[in-house]
Amino acid sequence: MEAHKQLTIGMFGFGVVGEGLYKVLQQTSSLRAEIKRVCIKNPEKKRNAPPELFTTERDELLNDAEINVIVEVIDDADAAFQIVSRALTSGKSVVSASKKMIAEHLPALLQLQQQTGASLLYESAACASIPVIRNLEEYYDNDLLHSIKAIVNGSTNFILTKMFEDKLDFPQALMLAQQLGFAESNPALDVEGWDAVNKWTFLLTHAYGIVDHPTHLVFNGIQNIQAGDAAVAREKHYEIKLVAQAIKLRNGKVASYVLPQFVKHDDHLAFVKNEYNGVVIESGFADKQFFYGKGAGSFPTASAVLSDLSALRYGYKYEYKKLYHHRPHELTSDFYVRVYLSFNNWKYIPREKFEWIEEWHADEERKYLIGVLPFLELKNESWWKQNGTSLILTPDPVIEEIDTRKLKMRSLELAGSFDTGI
């Protein structure tokens, strides 16, 4: 057995997470991890730590041979990538919380890890306190991972919860989230789904060995969801969640997206309220596992960084088993999804794109339909998120194959009746 390493840490960033970690480590002497130096951008800012800890010079950390671990908890994804690259290249282990940086630079980061043999851990970057990456790496080392679905963004989940439980409009719920500190003053990253799809990008790598750029994934946020959608959901005994999902299809390929979705009351994800995160993993061995916890915030994130530090003492690395030891899975767009769509005017909706439409409703203010679309339509087009159109997946939305001939006919019949509909 290897002797446990003493960790000497150089930390980039001293925001809420960095300071949280600093405090935690002071109370965690048994970890044998010490923050030797902290690199910050703004030396003028008052910090709750001795001034000699801080520097503004990256090299004082990166060139310090005694520092064997870089903890990177800064906001700027490009700067973070430069720091992490240099640290790995000089043989230092790295713990990072920068989801955007990891998502956007994943191929380069994978290559760097292979070239240098250095360990890059980032449990805190997805679902903070929930050890989802470690579980995907350690528990599902085989072809039996049927599906994974998750709520990975706490801000949007908070907003949706308030729209649902307190019947707030989206703008009201957003304002409340901002007041309570659950959403940024510029909330676009969260609200439009960027944060969620960034996290999902590398969760897909650990789950299925898929390496893709976040912009290639089909995703949306909750910015188009209206109080009326929540009312429809309630009528149908559903809730609305922003769900990241991946499902292995019968052909062995993977269907995946990050989209608003109707969720049944007995679905595990319906349990996830307010700013919490949740992950449901379905596998051939362990059946369904559900993990639930705080997905963001100073201490939950610091707690995940801490667990990565603890793992580094054992020389732990992600093996990316699904990518390197198995044949990686491929994403596919060759399937159909059953969607709910609400909109202001039929003219924005290309009805002919639907395989069929099962239900529609119209009143003076708003119209909605439930129908089946080829997923490729979501991938290639953007009408479904423009002009105030709100697309929400139905529960179990994936349809692998349909009898096209029969259904086109049915669809045409139904389409005829729209014109008289309102």
Add this chain to the structure above:
Amino acid sequence: MEAHKQLTIGMFGFGVVGEGLYKVLQQTSSLRAEIKRVCIKNPEKKRNAPPELFTTERDELLNDAEINVIVEVIDDADAAFQIVSRALTSGKSVVSASKKMIAEHLPALLQLQQQTGASLLYESAACASIPVIRNLEEYYDNDLLHSIKAIVNGSTNFILTKMFEDKLDFPQALMLAQQLGFAESNPALDVEGWDAVNKWTFLLTHAYGIVDHPTHLVFNGIQNIQAGDAAVAREKHYEIKLVAQAIKLRNGKVASYVLPQFVKHDDHLAFVKNEYNGVVIESGFADKQFFYGKGAGSFPTASAVLSDLSALRYGYKYEYKKLYHHRPHELTSDFYVRVYLSFNNWKYIPREKFEWIEEWHADEERKYLIGVLPFLELKNESWWKQNGTSLILTPDPVIEEIDTRKLKMRSLELAGSFDTGI
């Protein structure tokens, strides 16, 4: 970084878990773990594996220098302890699923691990697919673990769910559990709480550094719970669960027990139905974390064994941080609990033991009361589980201190009214 070990496994037992693991490993080539030999008791039994794999001679595994890991998944706790002791002493790593063995021999196993430096992992022994031990070891390495509560026995949870949802009596629900394979033909181990308290014994060690014998803990099963108790719970908008709980009190000591408990509908544990397990961990850093999954069964257990094997490749050992690196916490009985008690006759209930009684109800068939008892009464006496008396803790049952003078008076007043009560 250490090169990953090739694991050459000698396995004891080839029941549902052993066979499950064998199948799993055949599909998990990336783990570089191979079962070289399996020791079984009954050579006559038909096995779904090549006959040359099997032996009935322990020494063929324990004396084989090539075998560096012993996986022990047998039923007999005493034999398991002998095997595990010998394996550790000869420097082999051990993965065990025997909760009873671990609970009863914990001090000796701790000593053996310290003497030999060999690793003993047993994630599968508690909550199977839920990585609770690893999380307690890795995430809560400090004084900020406020509390942990868990449903750790799937059989009893299945029975309680059926009593609740289908309004079955205990004997009917038990029979159903047996028919479906969720309870043993001799169900006493599960039903009377032994299995739960065994698991809880070593979870307390990983959570708080407490080392105690299972028989020293206050526990009971669900054998006394009646359909009437479920009816009362429903009226009060509670469910009944068999809950293992530990709470750090203001004086730094730990209150702990494994007892039936009323659980509010919005409690995380209310989410845990049928044969599932769930764990709620409350800490200063990560707030509340909830883990949910299958707590037993061939593949969920094999999946947890697999994750231990995977960890062994990194030389992972439990550090028992709370025990060795911190001042271990102490159990205390110096607190009070609010309990619900249903019974057939007042004569079985020592009313004078109650600090006070808040509510009581009587009809011809059954009586119940809700009141506050010193926990020491549960620890020292057994009237509360005899004569068909059913004790169920109320939600948030622990009361650290009470103003005794005031309450004794109130209690006396109330006690007077019992005699006229029925």
